[in-house]
Amino acid sequence: MGTATFLRVNSLFKNFGGIQAITDLSFELAQGELLGLIGPNGSGKTTAVNLITGFVKPSRGEIVYRGRSITGLAPHKIVRLGIARTFQMVRPFYQLPAYKNVIIPLYSPRVRQLAGGSYGDLDAVALDYLEEVGFERDSHVAYKSASVLPQGYLKRLELAKAIALKPDLIILDELFSGLSLAEVASIIPIIEKLRKEGKTIIMIEHRLKELFRIADRVVVLNYGRKIADGPAQQAMQTKEVQKAYLGAEC
Amino acid sequence: MERRLERIDRGIKVRSEDVFALSSWREMLYLLSPRVVPVLGFLLLPLVLDNYWQKVLLSVAVFALLALSWDILAQAGMVSLGQALFFGLGAYCSGILNHALGCPPLLALPVATVLGGLMGAVVLLPVVRLRGVYFSMVTLIIPLMFVRVIEATKIFGGTEGLSGIAPLPSKWIELYLIVAVLLAALFGFRRMMNSDYGLVLKAIKDNDRSVTNAGINIFWYKAQALFIAASIGALAGAFMTHVYMFVGMPVFALDYSILPIAAAVVGGPGSLAGAVLGASILVPLSEILRGIGGLRIVFYGCFLVVFIVVLPEGIFHYIQRKYHQFERWVEVE
Amino acid sequence: MFLGTVVYAIFNSAILALMALGFNLTFGISGVANFAYGAMYILSAYLSWMFLHFLNFPYWLSVCVSIVFTMVLGALMYRYVLLRVRGQPLSEVIATFGIGLAILELFQYLGFVGYEYSLPVMIDKSIIFGDIVVDMQRILITAVAIFLMAGLWAFTHHTRIGLAFRGIAQDERTALTFGIDSDRIGMISVSLGCGLAALAAAVIIPLGSISPGDGYDVLMKALAVCIVGGLGSTGGVIVASVFIGFAERLTDTYISSSWTMIVSLAAILIVLMVKPSGLFGRQKELEERI
Numbered sequence: 034m035g036t037a038t039f040l041r042v043n044s045l046f047k048n049f050g051g052i053q054a055i056t057d058l059s060f061e062l063a064q065g066e067l068l069g070l071i072g073p074n075g076s077g078k079t080t081a082v083n084l085i086t087g088f089v090k091p092s093r094g095e096i097v098y099r100g101r102s103i104t105g106l107a108p109h110k111i112v113r114l115g116i117a118r119t120f121q122m123v124r125p126f127y128q129l130p131a132y133k134n135v136i137i138p139l140y141s142p143r144v145r146q147l148a149g150g151s152y153g154d155l156d157a158v159a160l161d162y163l164e165e166v167g168f169e170r171d172s173h174v175a176y177k178s179a180s181v182l183p184q185g186y187l188k189r190l191e192l193a194k195a196i197a198l199k200p201d202l203i204i205l206d207e208l209f210s211g212l213s214l215a216e217v218a219s220i221i222p223i224i225e226k227l228r229k230e231g232k233t234i235i236m237i238e239h240r241l242k243e244l245f246r247i248a249d250r251v252v253v254l255n256y257g258r259k260i261a262d263g264p265a266q267q268a269m270q271t272k273e274v275q276k277a278y279l280g281a282e283c
Numbered sequence: 284m285e286r287r288l289e290r291i292d293r294g295i296k297v298r299s300e301d302v303f304a305l306s307s308w309r310e311m312l313y314l315l316s317p318r319v320v321p322v323l324g325f326l327l328l329p330l331v332l333d334n335y336w337q338k339v340l341l342s343v344a345v346f347a348l349l350a351l352s353w354d355i356l357a358q359a360g361m362v363s364l365g366q367a368l369f370f371g372l373g374a375y376c377s378g379i380l381n382h383a384l385g386c387p388p389l390l391a392l393p394v395a396t397v398l399g400g401l402m403g404a405v406v407l408l409p410v411v412r413l414r415g416v417y418f419s420m421v422t423l424i425i426p427l428m429f430v431r432v433i434e435a436t437k438i439f440g441g442t443e444g445l446s447g448i449a450p451l452p453s454k455w456i457e458l459y460l461i462v463a464v465l466l467a468a469l470f471g472f473r474r475m476m477n478s479d480y481g482l483v484l485k486a487i488k489d490n491d492r493s494v495t496n497a498g499i500n501i502f503w504y505k506a507q508a509l510f511i512a513a514s515i516g517a518l519a520g521a522f523m524t525h526v527y528m529f530v531g532m533p534v535f536a537l538d539y540s541i542l543p544i545a546a547a548v549v550g551g552p553g554s555l556a557g558a559v560l561g562a563s564i565l566v567p568l569s570e571i572l573r574g575i576g577g578l579r580i581v582f583y584g585c586f587l588v589v590f591i592v593v594l595p596e597g598i599f600h601y602i603q604r605k606y607h608q609f610e611r612w613v614e615v616e
Numbered sequence: 617m618f619l620g621t622v623v624y625a626i627f628n629s630a631i632l633a634l635m636a637l638g639f640n641l642t643f644g645i646s647g648v649a650n651f652a653y654g655a656m657y658i659l660s661a662y663l664s665w666m667f668l669h670f671l672n673f674p675y676w677l678s679v680c681v682s683i684v685f686t687m688v689l690g691a692l693m694y695r696y697v698l699l700r701v702r703g704q705p706l707s708e709v710i711a712t713f714g715i716g717l718a719i720l721e722l723f724q725y726l727g728f729v730g731y732e733y734s735l736p737v738m739i740d741k742s743i744i745f746g747d748i749v750v751d752m753q754r755i756l757i758t759a760v761a762i763f764l765m766a767g768l769w770a771f772t773h774h775t776r777i778g779l780a781f782r783g784i785a786q787d788e789r790t791a792l793t794f795g796i797d798s799d800r801i802g803m804i805s806v807s808l809g810c811g812l813a814a815l816a817a818a819v820i821i822p823l824g825s826i827s828p829g830d831g832y833d834v835l836m837k838a839l840a841v842c843i844v845g846g847l848g849s850t851g852g853v854i855v856a857s858v859f860i861g862f863a864e865r866l867t868d869t870y871i872s873s874s875w876t877m878i879v880s881l882a883a884i885l886i887v888l889m890v891k892p893s894g895l896f897g898r899q900k901e902l903e904e905r906i
Contacts (some may be wrong), residue, residue, distance in 0.1 A: 088492075112498030120496070126489045129482075140479055141498035155479055196496055278583050353687070362706045364651075365711060409888040416649040419709045420839045421888070423651075427836055428881040435874030535831070541717065548710060577725035584718030591711050592700045 041063040045094035055257045067234045072254035087111040113143045117200035121192045125179035130174045135159035138197040166193045185216045202251045209240045285615040343566045344461040349543035350558035352515035359508040360488030365422035367539035373399035377521035378530030399517025404510040407598040426535040444531020523575025551597025627754040629861025630761035638812030638893030642847035643804035646746035646783045652716035654835030655770040660686040660814035661821045683814040692802040697703040732827035846894025
């Protein structure tokens with residue numbers, strides 16, 4: 034129980050009806066780390082994130098964030114404590130222009146609290162965040178309706194919405210999925226900038242090559258259990274991990 | 284040669300955007316008339332109408348308020364099939380305040396508004412957490428059940444209701460009070476829904492999971508929207524109690540639930556102005572058609588279905604579009 | 617006296633269950649809340665009446681034809697109205713509500729009110745148990761209710777189509793990827809729901825007379841049972857209708873008949889406060905939607 038442990042997940046269990054989605058999951062995260070949460074499809078990665086962020090209540094187990102238990106808290110309360118996440122299936126507010134999408138998180142009590150009680154000009158702040166994630170200012174793409182944006186921009190929008198909450202822990206659920214190599218290459222610097230700012234990051238990814246370039250550590254899940262936990266190369270050498278991904282040992 | 288319909292903003296719309304509106308009278312007129320004309324209409328009509336039509340105007344204002352209330356809830360993602368609940372709660376509150384406690388109408392009105400709003404919100408609070416359909420179902424049932432309860436237990440005057448409620452000081456105050464309230468509500472809440480607060484409400488309807496993910500407690504916001512809508516409805520009900528000088532079971536009648544929905548859907552859901560427009564069309568229409576009795580409601584039902592399927596944007600948005608844009612056929616290369 | 621109350625409470629529960637089954641089924645399968653349900657119930661009764669009196673069909677034929685007719689009407693309603701607004705629950709509610717309204721008020725306007733508008737009892741006999749008089753129609757209702765509920769349970773749990781229905785109810789998107797045509801299932805579910813309404817009307821209406829105002833009552837009762845029992849759950853309908861049925865009957869006998877509505881209202885309010893999704897409800901707030 035040290036101050037170094039930023040996030041600790043303790044023996045999490047979750048079953049939906051008859052399906053055991055997560056079995057005895059435990060891992061720790063130190064502040065400033067970038068953790069990769071990987072595993073084959075259906076291994077429970079998103080469920081694990083849902084448990085941490087409060088969208089799903091665990092059947093058993095506990096989650097401790099910065100020394101305080103957040104198990105069972107409502108999702109919006111967890112966000113207010115400084116944890117932000119993106120969703121795998123990106124779904125913006127389609128009828129709104131891109132920058133108005135970012136105003137929603139800016140309206141949350143957390144941002145107001147951090148800003149010292151006043152909101153200021155939300156439109157300008159929203160545009161700034163969009164620029165940070167790569168919405169070129171002169172192209173006015175930030176003003177376009179979210180329904181016409183291509184996937185690359187939608188993912189960046191989702192990222193902007195998370196960053197706007199000024200979180201200390203960011204969880205990115207398959208941010209790279211559906212993006213071209215060039216797009217991924219252009220988003221990575223944004224993530225590295227977040228790391229430099231001291232943020233702790235968890236990334237669920239299938240694009241392992243790109244992920245391993247930036248991750249400090251990975252936790253590998255399979256059928257809801259943790260089968261490896263350590264630096265990327267080391268984890269990928271484990272027989273179990275190879276079997277899980279490839280069906281057989283290499 | 285293939286053709287497509289192209290919609291372009293009118294020149295005058297573009298010219299009147301931003302500061303340039305001040306550049307000429309024409310542009311300012313373009314911007315102001317859609318707002319000024321209805322306001323003037325509501326303010327001046329009472330002076331030129333005869334008694335009968337003044338009562339109709341009163342009705343228009345009351346149903347417009349109910350439609351406004353419905354629209355606010357709908358924009359936040361809650362479809363109320365029981366505006367009569369709020370109407371009835373406000374009506375009874377004001378009636379009882381006056382009848383039992385001797386409260387003067389001008390005091391009973393605001394108190395009943397807040398009280399009715401609170402009660403309406405509290406009753407519906409548990410269902411706000413669930414899927415939208417539950418909300419609609421419960422709003423439909425509860426006023427109908429209230430009727431049975433009053434009938435059975437004979438409280439608050441039972442089937443005969445409470446009569447001898449004090450009226451408002453004069454006919455003119457009656458009329459202008461409700462018109463003023465309507466205009467204030469229309470412009471005030473329109474402002475609110477266009478602000479960032481309204482943005483959050485509309486976002487909740489669009490994708491509530493995303494809003495929760497932004498650290499916002501969606502149930503608290505929905506509860507607020509509920510309270511606002513319930514209060515507006517309660518005000519309408521309280522007002523009518525003093526107009527009729529009577530309150531009884533009929534305040535929970537289906538009529539008060541259905542006409543506001545029809546008005547908002549026909550007039551243009553999602554824009555409070557549409558709700559007022561719809562009420563201004565349907566209420567006089569229903570007066571003119573008074574002769575055909577129950578067939579009116581059949582028409583409301585048909586209107587509802589036709590509009591929601593064929594012209595879901597409503598009349599207001601249609602007019603707004605025509606006002607701001609013109610269409611032309613262009614050839615597709 | 618007590619036994620008599622219990623027997624009639626059972627009948628009451630059967631009536632409630634029959635009324636709620638169709639609405640619950642439609643919602644459980646396709647998520648469509650059919651607010652025209654009460655109207656369909658009354659409509660089918662009037663149709664039977666018209667076949668009987670204007671066309672002189674034999675009674676059993678009138679009932680059968682009107683059930684089929686109502687099912688077709690339900691399917692048409694889905695095809696031409698609901699399909700256009702599918703996926704927008706707000707519009708679905710308003711559209712079905714409008715249709716139901718138009719139908720009921722039309723009958724009211726055309727004057728189809730009065731005691732001559734009633735359907736004859738199907739089996740005109742009574743049985744006497746000790747000091748309790750029980751009429752065969754009520755026994756028929758109970759039998760039909762039990763048969764239907766058992767049949768529906770077997771259908772949704774043991775036939776391919778039934779399982780497909782449950783699949784759609786739980787996860788429409790995934791069901792689609794299995795080649796299940798969700799529009800068709802939607803149409804079938806609305807049609808079936810209306811058919812069940814018609815069937816319920818066929819056995820229940822003979823107890824009294826047909827009146828358009830009852831359409832709202834039926835909708836209300838169906839909603840009450842579904843709210844208390846939980847939408848989409850047949851088990852919930854059974855438990856809720858027994859609960860409300862007994863509560864109403866006991867109140868009627870031991871307190872006063874005008875208080876029965878209060879009991880139903882109280883039941884709803886209590887359930888809403890304690891477990892808003894209903895006793896067997898599977899609505900898990902956000903959880904179900906992730």
